[in-house]
Amino acid sequence: MREKFLGAGSDLYSNAIHRLWWIAELTSRGNDYSTTDAVFANQTMVNKVFDRWFARYQPAVRAMCDELADEPSRVIDETTRRFNHALTNVQLEGLSETEAREMIRQIVTESR
Template structure:
């Protein structure tokens, strides 16, 4: 059964994140437009946590959680209005309230006894709970990166194949999704096809070349094959 979801009335910054993790009621919230159910999303997270037992989640197993959660998360939220889905206050609420445990396990390996101390040592971890309304913010937040990857790459014909491929490697993901061309699905698929087995320096050079090429031509006029040719020049 669909339920009302919420967002914070203001974006969550570092000081507010500390307060929220100590007291979830410390920031005001309001309903968002649209309804959805998080039942299957929460069930997936609980199953993954139960599988861990009392041990921290090893770093080399954490990216698998992305591929486990992306499908139920996308299916739960993809009928919400776009204005809700691009509102970072909504994602801040998801990451700090109903799905906080996922963020901790996925990016820290466990729920810490002293969250403030852990966050003080990692600006990157703070960004997994928060993030700004920018390509960088969307690609770093623990949940927006999953949802928008699926929104960009999922098709009925190929399902979540390209989505899961993109999420297998964090460096590859950021090399693609922090670029302006990530808003164009054929460009993302072309990058995944051509760069999935390349080194970090080769990916950087290829995406730099594509960005330069796009200064003289409209991206949407290019096919996936056109973009692949640019990447392999």
């Protein structure tokens, strides 16, 4: 337990407190933590979005969290999996938040 909460492991998210802090940083907009609250209210969202590599890129995280806010777990799972797969052909850091949102919306529509 000591390592899980206080350790400095090799992964960005190996420390539980570090993971919580990063999720809050990636989902907040200034002092507005409403998206952060919504994300932490949905365990599927936390696991499926923030366990993927695209979760290190804030524009994609914001778009993903906004678009999946009211979706069931099945759609969240399918959308994050398919978006992650789509990034094998698209440079993530080259996407604006708007472009990421458009991709995600299309995947959500297809996943429903």
